[in-house]
Amino acid sequence: MSGITGAAMSGYLAYVGRRLGQFLLVVFIGINIAYVVTHASPVDPVEQSISAVTSYGSTAPEAIEQMRNSLRELYGLGGNPVEQYFQFWKRILRADFGPSLSAFPTPVGTLIGRALPWTVGLLAVSTIVAWGLGNLLGGLAGYYRQSRGLKLMGVIAMGLHPIPYYILAMLLLIVFGFLWPVLPISGGSAMNLPQTLTPEFVLSVLRHAILPALSLILIGVGSWFLGMRALVSNVLAEDFVVYAELAGVRPWRILTAYVMRNALVPQVTGLAMSLGGIFNGAVITEKVFGYPGLGSLLVDAVYAGDYGLVLGVTTISILGVSIGVLAIDLLYPLLDPRVKIS
């Protein structure tokens, strides 16, 4: 215990380097998939946008031609495929997705910037609560096997975990929208409040976040609970736990410092691995509750035929989730010091 030794430090740096490489690979593969999806389809996004605009009324042919050219330039569809590919990357690296068609002339970046804090806030709070609560309860359920309350919780977790986010969100919407209307079911805050840091506004934001967060938490708790319960019952059979019991260590200390501490390690890896899936859930939950985040932005952009916005949200989602995973990966050595040596 003489502080960080040189070997451990270089081990940590090597670990950070590997995780950074993985992060870059995820972003690279993700963006390439987005490229293939947008460029290999038989439908021309420019013609799509033009037909969406011209279907509302007659437009002069010269104006259409002008629009077609400017859109081609905007979407980087000019030139041969190699040029298009590099054009695509250039735009993404500069985070330049052009003006939004559905909210012309607001740039796509501004719309995403407005929506991002809502999604990040909702996602961060509900993921941390679900993960923490699920692991705590799952750990207790694995340790106190005979407890009836915890057994019942296991049954509930098994029933909730496989239900997709959309269905659970819809059920909550029906319960709190039609049967027992006590909570706001739509929007991110009350419409009549200015978006400044007043107590009323904060309270309104919190009240509006309850249902979207609840649907994310209910499903999340179930999966962490089941995982942790199984892990704890495996760790309980380890020699060091038996030894601690024989040595007279108090049960609570065995549970927290011996059993859960070790069982948490795979759960942190699990969190990093399921972040993409949790993000999918947040997208759909936001749409159900009309929450003003990336999910609503994405779905509404599809309905409005706004190519730049759809591509922008997809790219930001890939980037955002990868950054989240990287952050978890970099915190991981705090919990599992072994990565510094290996």
Place this chain on the structure above:
Amino acid sequence: MSVLLRDLLRHSPEFRIGAVLVGFVLLLSALASFSPYPPESVYVVPPDLPPSLVYWFGTTSRGQDVFWQLSFAIRNTLMFGCTVALVSRLLALVVGLVSGYKGGWIDRALMSVNDSFIVIPLLPILVLFYFMMRDRISWLMLALIMACFGWAYDARLIRSVVMSLKAREFTQTCLFSGMSTREILTREHLPYVMPIVFSTTMNNMVWSIGLEVTLAVLGFTDINTPTIGGMIYWANQHTAMVAGIWWWIAFPTVTVIMAFIGLFLLAVSANAYIDPRSRLWGTGGAP
């Protein structure tokens, strides 16, 4: 096989409940063959009737019988899940077997790609895909795309099993008796991996059906083929909840939830069966 099923039925409450739920859903989907109405037709029965003896689950605002529509929908939805599961199992097996057996840089490269596919958020990409395809999207296309993303997690699982198989003596014996890599993997290792493949199949179906329902509800699939998500989509389009036509949403939702919980419980019991420690625990044979 019959002994295995008997043991599972006797000792695993998860398997019992799961089998009943999945059995019910399968029965409902099998009934689709006896439907008096073709699945795509509308206005074949009086609209908006509540559940009655004539129309068991009521009728929709589009003049369809909810019961028969539901049987087509659950059949298509299950078929979608099976297709995704089948194709993604093949990918997971190939990647998992090769990566676990070969090791070295092949393993590292494959697992880097594998981990990327686990992390990348799929829903925005599927939405982007729908945005590009629009009306040309078909359920087979969607199933293949999802299969391309649904293999990664299970490939990791298969890899870890193969890595432990590789360290066992029989693999050395095979190698020295001159079997090729392909022969060792398909003849010797594959049988050990199959139980995991079966249990992940059910979890994969839960995953892919969940995504399909989500996309269909938003209208981002081929909405003219009846699926569970498609039914809820049309019900939302006709504001069924506000109009008080609750049966249009309630029956598809209950059916699909039964399918999810049933498949998940079957996967849980299969996992417990594969892991001998928890099997012993279930019969009271271990501390």
